[in-house]
Amino acid sequence: ELKVEQNPLFLSMQEGKNYTIYCNYSTTSDRLYWYRQDPGKSLESLFVLLSNGAVKQEGRLMASLDTKARLSTLHITAAVHDLSATYFCAGSMDSNYQLIWGAGTKLIIKP
Amino acid sequence: SQTIHQWPATLVQPVGSPLSLECTVEGTSNPNLYWYRQAAGRGLQLLFYSVGIGQISSEVPQNLSASRPQDRQFILSSKKLLLSDSGFYLCAWSDGTVAYNEQFFGPGTRLTVL
Numbered sequence: 001e002l003k004v005e006q007n008p009l010f011l012s013m014q015e016g017k018n019y020t021i022y023c024n025y026s027t028t029s030d031r032l033y034w035y036r037q038d039p040g041k042s043l044e045s046l047f048v049l050l051s052n053g054a055v056k057q058e059g060r061l062m063a064s065l066d067t068k069a070r071l072s073t074l075h076i077t078a079a080v081h082d083l084s085a086t087y088f089c090a091g092s093m094d095s096n097y098q099l100i101w102g103a104g105t106k107l108i109i110k111p
Numbered sequence: 112s113q114t115i116h117q118w119p120a121t122l123v124q125p126v127g128s129p130l131s132l133e134c135t136v137e138g139t140s141n142p143n144l145y146w147y148r149q150a151a152g153r154g155l156q157l158l159f160y161s162v163g164i165g166q167i168s169s170e171v172p173q174n175l176s177a178s179r180p181q182d183r184q185f186i187l188s189s190k191k192l193l194l195s196d197s198g199f200y201l202c203a204w205s206d207g208t209v210a211y212n213e214q215f216f217g218p219g220t221r222l223t224v225l
Contacts, residue, residue: 031211042201043155043216050211088155092212097143097162097205098170099212103154 002027004091006102014110016078021105023072023089032065032072033099035088043088047074079109113138117202117217124224130175130189132220134202137183142204144185145214146177149199161185162207197224 003026013019023032034046047056049065049072056063060083062075072089086106090099114137124130136142146158157170159177167177174193178186185202199221203214 033213042219043203045213045215048211048213097160097207097212098157099214101155 002029002091002093002100004029004089004100004102006087006089006105008105009103010106010108012108012110013079015080018078019076021074021076021087021089021107023074023102025070025072025091025100027070029067029070029091029093029100031092033090033092034063034072034074035090037086037088037104039085046087076107081109081111083107084109113204113215115202115204115215115217117200117220119220120218121221122223124192124222126194126224127191130187130192130196130222132187132200132202132222134185134187134217135183136204139183139204139206141182141207143207143212144179145203145205146185146187147201147203149201151198155201158187192224194224197222 005024007022032049035043036046037043047063052067054065060077065072074087084107086104088104089102092099116135118133143162145160147155148158149155159167159169161167161179164179164182175189199219201219202217205212205214
């Protein structure tokens, strides 16, 4: 059974700093997904990581996948206030239609 | 391009009343469809998913039910709402023809049961 754990669950940081959100999963996951949720809003897909060593970047966000370590990271570079949101990671297995979700990381970036 | 609609956007219902939430997807055929619930400040709980018309898989025993009467329509229902049914209900779709399961979410329905 696939389980997904994120840490930290809450992160408060200053603008301009760098930080990383970690997503560990318990067994083989063919795919790893990152989503963003703004307060009171729905979820937006950020990245889909499909293979070991995959790295994707969009603006100040970069996601990577290490299937051997069963770890994905979401790195925030020079954080800005607009990146304040809750970030979720999720894994899936090829034989299953479901996504297995992490608990989410609430990120607050202070000006 | 594909779009997903949910309605209503907000709903306040008394305990014991019925519920019907609707989700429709445009711009794709035979999508996988999902209903999630998110309690305030919490993560996502998968309620139901469907891989085709009339095919519904339930993940959590509860007083909710789902139906898929048309290819791109997914309905969440209840005969009698409980206080614990309050939450943010999200519908999502994914492309069943690709090898990965990226899900795209609708705007959500915020349900308050009083």
